[in-house]
Amino acid sequence: MGETAALLGDILVLTLGYWWVIIPTIFLGLIVGAIPGFSAANTIIILLPLTLAMELYTGIVFMVALYVSARMGAGIPAILVNIPGTAGAAATPLDGYPMAKAGKGQQALAMSFVASSLGGLLTTVIALAMMPILARVGFYMHSVEMIVVMLFGISLIASIAAQDMLKGLIAGFLGLMIGSIGTDVVFATPRGTFGILELYDGVPLIPALVGLFAVSEAFMIIEKKVIVNEDAEPKNPNWHDTFEGVRMALSRWWHIIWTSIIGLVIGVIPGAGASIASFVAYQQSRTYSKTPEKYGTGHPEGLIAPESANNGVTSGTLVPLLVLGIPGGATAAIMLIVMQFHGVSFGPSLFERQPEIFYGMFMVMAVSYLLMVLTILPLSRYMSHVTTVPTIYLAPMIISFTLVGAFVPREYMFDMYLALGFGVLGYIARRTGYHVAAILIGVILGPLLERYFLLALKKADGDIMTLFSSTLGNVLWVALVLTLVLPGLMNRRRKRQRAQKT
Amino acid sequence: MNRDGFKAKRQLGGELVIPVLAVAFTLYYFTTIWNSPWTAQVSAFLVGGILLFVCAIFLVKTALSLRSGEGSLGFGNLFNSNDIRTGRVWLVAATVAYCVLIQWLGFTLTTFLFLSASMFILARARRPLFVVAISAAMAFGGWAVFIWAFDTRFPRGWFEDTMRMVLANG
Numbered sequence: 001m002g003e004t005a006a007l008l009g010d011i012l013v014l015t016l017g018y019w020w021v022i023i024p025t026i027f028l029g030l031i032v033g034a035i036p037g038f039s040a041a042n043t044i045i046i047l048l049p050l051t052l053a054m055e056l057y058t059g060i061v062f063m064v065a066l067y068v069s070a071r072m073g074a075g076i077p078a079i080l081v082n083i084p085g086t087a088g089a090a091a092t093p094l095d096g097y098p099m100a101k102a103g104k105g106q107q108a109l110a111m112s113f114v115a116s117s118l119g120g121l122l123t124t125v126i127a128l129a130m131m132p133i134l135a136r137v138g139f140y141m142h143s144v145e146m147i148v149v150m151l152f153g154i155s156l157i158a159s160i161a162a163q164d165m166l167k168g169l170i171a172g173f174l175g176l177m178i179g180s181i182g183t184d185v186v187f188a189t190p191r192g193t194f195g196i197l198e199l200y201d202g203v204p205l206i207p208a209l210v211g212l213f214a215v216s217e218a219f220m221i222i223e224k225k226v227i228v229n230e231d232a233e234p235k236n237p238n239w240h241d242t243f244e245g246v247r248m249a250l251s252r253w254w255h256i257i258w259t260s261i262i263g264l265v266i267g268v269i270p271g272a273g274a275s276i277a278s279f280v281a282y283q284q285s286r287t288y289s290k291t292p293e294k295y296g297t298g299h300p301e302g303l304i305a306p307e308s309a310n311n312g313v314t315s316g317t318l319v320p321l322l323v324l325g326i327p328g329g330a331t332a333a334i335m336l337i338v339m340q341f342h343g344v345s346f347g348p349s350l351f352e353r354q355p356e357i358f359y360g361m362f363m364v365m366a367v368s369y370l371l372m373v374l375t376i377l378p379l380s381r382y383m384s385h386v387t388t389v390p391t392i393y394l395a396p397m398i399i400s401f402t403l404v405g406a407f408v409p410r411e412y413m414f415d416m417y418l419a420l421g422f423g424v425l426g427y428i429a430r431r432t433g434y435h436v437a438a439i440l441i442g443v444i445l446g447p448l449l450e451r452y453f454l455l456a457l458k459k460a461d462g463d464i465m466t467l468f469s470s471t472l473g474n475v476l477w478v479a480l481v482l483t484l485v486l487p488g489l490m491n492r493r494r495k496r497q498r499a500q501k502t
Numbered sequence: 503m504n505r506d507g508f509k510a511k512r513q514l515g516g517e518l519v520i521p522v523l524a525v526a527f528t529l530y531y532f533t534t535i536w537n538s539p540w541t542a543q544v545s546a547f548l549v550g551g552i553l554l555f556v557c558a559i560f561l562v563k564t565a566l567s568l569r570s571g572e573g574s575l576g577f578g579n580l581f582n583s584n585d586i587r588t589g590r591v592w593l594v595a596a597t598v599a600y601c602v603l604i605q606w607l608g609f610t611l612t613t614f615l616f617l618s619a620s621m622f623i624l625a626r627a628r629r630p631l632f633v634v635a636i637s638a639a640m641a642f643g644g645w646a647v648f649i650w651a652f653d654t655r656f657p658r659g660w661f662e663d664t665m666r667m668v669l670a671n672g
Contacts, residue, residue: 166556166559166560166563167517167520167560169556170520170521170524170553170556170557170560171520173524173549173552173553173556174520174523174524174527174553176549176553177524177527177528177531177546177549177550177553178527180531180545180546180549181531184538184539184541184542185541186539186541186542187538187539187541187542189535189538189539189542190534191531191534191535191538191542191546192527192530192531192534192535192546193534215597218593219590219593219594222588222589222590222593222624223584223588223590391624392621392624392625393621393636395593395620395624396593396596396616396617396620396621396624397617397640399593399597399600399616399620400600400613400616400617400640401613401644403597403600403601404604404609404613404656404657407655407656407657408654408655408656411655413601413604413605413657416601416604417601420597420598420601423597424594425520425523428516428519428520428580429520431516431579431580432516432517432519432520432579432580433517434520446549449545449549450545450546453544453545453548454541454544454545457544458541462540
């Protein structure tokens with residue numbers, strides 16, 4: 001115990017000595033996270049020659065700091081202009097954007113930064129302390145359990161669009177069908193591709209994200225002179241709003257803790273990802289809230305939940321990478337490649353052979369979160385100015401810079417047309433009361449659900465009852481049913497109580 | 503939407519666009535997997551089946567709303583005169599042109615033309631010099647950050663090639 005504490009102390013001192021790498025990387029990460037199409041993974045790939053040339057620990061510091069800051073950066077445009085930088089921040093605008101429109105953009109940003117940093121910091125410490133236990137979560141999650149986790153995601157579709165559940169379901173299942181486009185995994189039969197070769201690999205996520213959120217939002221906002229509502233109280237950015245945002249987040253410390261733990265656990269499951277975690281956290285937060293009707297109108301807890309959760313995922317994805325050598329996401333996969341290039345071999349023996357790497361990655365994460373909140377909080381007062389930029393200038397900039405972002409990952413011109421197509425679909429959806437986030441969740445979950453569904457059926461020779469064959473799976477089924485039924489029951493109870501009072 | 507005691511009817515025509523698209527796409531999808539192995543069919547039939555079922559319920563609800571006079575088959579919530587007044591129609595046209603032209607003109611030049619044209623339209627031809635200046639600054643800034651500094655894989659054209667040669671020759 002004493003040896004471990006001494007080692008951790010040494011690693012902390014070593015990591016703090018890398019502040020000159022961490023601080024510039026934080027700013028780079030915030031920028032690439034905020035622009036759709038420029039994820040941390042893409043940036044590490046672009047800067048791969050630089051990363052590979054670095055000494056091992058410098059490379060780790062750079063990659064981890066970029067990873068966590070990009071995650072936080074994705075929430076900035078989600079709050080200010082309703083455009084999540086990555087799919088993991090798709091739940092952030094649900095309450096963040098209404099806050100910005102109400103003139104509380106600065107508070108929302110400060111709250112998001114504190115929730116992200118505290119959530120990330122806390123889950124980093126938990127991951128460090130409970131690594132061996134958390135690593136086993138991945139072992140227990142087989143195809144059947146993963147299907148139930150996916151169905152959790154799908155059940156959220158209906159609750160996100162709670163004002164009209166039918167529209168929510170239509171949007172979500174349309175997204176699932178769009179997500180099923182592409183060749184099937186066994187016989188490579190093209191399905192729903194309209195004969196377009198670029199769709200054989202499936203619908204790429206970045207053009208869907210860019211179109212549904214950025215392009216459609218740009219077409220929408222030109223109706224107003226500026227993003228912030230005309231009836232919102234006009235005021236200059238000030239320190240008071242920043243501190244008020246910090247206070248609002250800190251006063252909800254318990255909320256940050258449990259929603260970030262949801263993110264950590266989901267992050268440990270390879271492939272589940274930040275998008276599912278943030279929606280699960282949002283929905284659970286609403287389910288157990290005393291004021292669920294306020295969600296979607298600019299409710300602080302509706303912003304804290306997804307931001308804490310998607311930063312919890314960040315530490316979660318490192319657990320299977322370090323303990324099992326299985327990357328939990330795209331960025332972790334690239335980290336694995338870079339570290340293997342430097343001769344690091346992953347697995348349980350890493351803890352004995354190179355404990356400084358094992359603990360170092362989490363220590364870098366913790367230090368990055370600490371430095372990030374200190375450096376970025378003062379900037380929230382300037383960032384919130386975006387909501388007062390006239391939309392006649394803002395909308396064309398959003399369209400041009402995000403559309404070209406859709407081109408970057410695959411370098412297909414087709415992806416820009418696809419983003420435009422999704423933009424038109426998103427515009428129609430927004431104008432007619434369908435939730436674009438529900439379509440996006442469907443597109444994300446479509447291929448995952450199919451993969452696990454096929455795996456489960458093949459293992460059971462096509463017997464559908466295999467979905468109810470595992471104890472953990474059955475526990476998750478019960479939890480899923482409760483998640484669907486509880487909000488309705490609690491609503492009825494609240495109405496009854498209100499009726500009794502009056 | 504109350505105006506002089508008159509309650510506007512729900513524009514159900516606009517609300518039907520997404521379900522109609524969903525049904526059409528699902529049926530098309532089914533035709534592409536009809537003769538495929540079961541592994542290619544099972545998930546799609548399950549998801550598509552549920553989607554068709556939910557759309558059918560929505561259509562029935564819509565028909566009932568039409569019958570009771572609560573809604574009309576109008577498209578006012580989707581297209582109206584506001585789209586022309588705000589310049590949205592022209593912004594969509596400019597966006598299509600941006601996607602088409604960028605493969606020939608490259609990122610910087612196309613972005614400059616797109617930003618100038620769309621801001622000019624949306625600002626109703628006010629402050630043309632400011633519009634040109636801000637468009638040039640954004641396009642050039644985008645080139646400097648993404649292409650020159652980070653060597654990002656943006657579409658390249660005449661401007662990018664010229665700048666590359668200029669910078670390479672000192």
